[in-house]
Amino acid sequence: MEKIIVRGGRKLNGTVKVEGAKNAVLPVIAASLLASERRSIICDVPTLSDVYTINEVLRYLGADVHFENNQVIVDASRELTTEAPFEYVRKMRASVLVMGPLLARNGRARVALPGGCAIGSRPIDQHLKGFEAMGATIKVGNGFIEAEVNGRLQGAKIYLDFPSVGATENIIMAAALAEGTTVIENCAKEPEIVDLANYINALGGKIRGAGTGTIRIEGVPVLTGSRHNIIPDRIEAGTFMVAAAITGGNVLVQGAVPEHLTSLVAKMEEMGVEIIEEAEGLRVIGPSELKAVDIKTMPHPGFPTDMQSQMMALLLCAKGTSMITETVFENRFMHVEEFRRMNGDIKIEGRSVIMNGPAGMQGAEVAATDLRAGAALILAGLVADGHTRVTELKHLDRGYVNFHGKLASIGADIERIREESAIKPNQEAAVSDLNA
């Protein structure tokens, strides 16, 4: 079993570089399926397990995919198959993002039903509502969703009940090759949506309004491969910003884009953290005492749910009472129990948690319950008394490249080890199944 071991007490200092964004690269690679002519070259791709998974999905569907030196090259010019099996969707929910491109290219897509996960039930009804509005028939059965259309998808007006990131992406991709114009109202405004729209436009698409609440997509008959650079990962950047702040350090987060991080910067400044815009990124200087604040997660430009657990680590170290309300996912508090094991004074009340600090964090053996929770527990370990051992690193590897190595490079006392388990192998498999 692999573990990360952190010994708390070191201030972080230096420069850390941010990778390309996981949540931008996954839809961009999926969108490469739309290009039936020439190959696409996607640059600044992070070496994450999720990227390997989406590449596997594309290969299964019949595309040629090469991943080397942070570049993914996709040739989807051959005929594609239409089915994404459960083994991929189970590993990574973002596999459902091949549905829009497949439906647009082939008139048919069959994708395993994603099911729930550690942070919530995560239905995809808004994706399907969009496809139906564009003329597709949807059938659900035997653990699969099947969407089919006679001829080309037709442009439509679609209002999303919630500004879902995935639904906005899937509908944009389907509409890119549809006949006529599609308008998505109340769509997601995340920077990753803008990156996807820029990529599809580079393929020859006609998308306007990405980054606002209304996106207009004029369908085109054919898209052609192109070159694209992925935007920097604002969540990885935010995680290192918290690392600097929690240790009272001074770190330049190279590649952090201030406009992508306004809500996080505002909240950290309210807590007393100094944040300076520099040419290469954001410099973060932690104060001697952090102030308590309240946070509510919201769709962009609101406070990102993907930074909720890392901010929980920071707020546990702040003086006074803080509250975090999670409005995006109904069950994204699995890490609370783990923080309690580290002496966090924290309780759950409905969709909020209330923390009293500074908690005086103590090292303990804790498990990453999802990828951001894994990072958050390591952040708490940076200031905890003694050793913190974090397990279930498969979650962390979905979203962070060499997280421990990067923290070590700015002064953290941290290592990643493989350790024999005290539990027998068959018991370990059972535990791992329970946590999947």
Ligand SMILES: CC(=O)N[C@H]1[C@@H](OP(=O)(O)OP(=O)(O)OC[C@H]2O[C@@H](n3ccc(=O)[nH]c3=O)[C@H](O)[C@@H]2O)O[C@H](CO)[C@@H](O)[C@@H]1O
């Ligand atoms: C790969 C990727 O980009 N993942 C991000 C994406 O996930 P994802 O695209 O899955 O997130 P959504 O924005 O779709 O989901 C937000 C909320 O809407 C609900 N919902 C969504 C779709 C739907 O058809 N019906 C429905 O009810 C979900 O259950 C959830 O409660 O955005 C989330 C919200 O910023 C981030 O936390 C994830 O990191």
Ligand SMILES: C=C(OP(=O)(O)O)C(=O)O
């Ligand atoms: C929840 C996340 O990702 P995913 O949607 O891929 O599970 C995340 O990046 O924090």
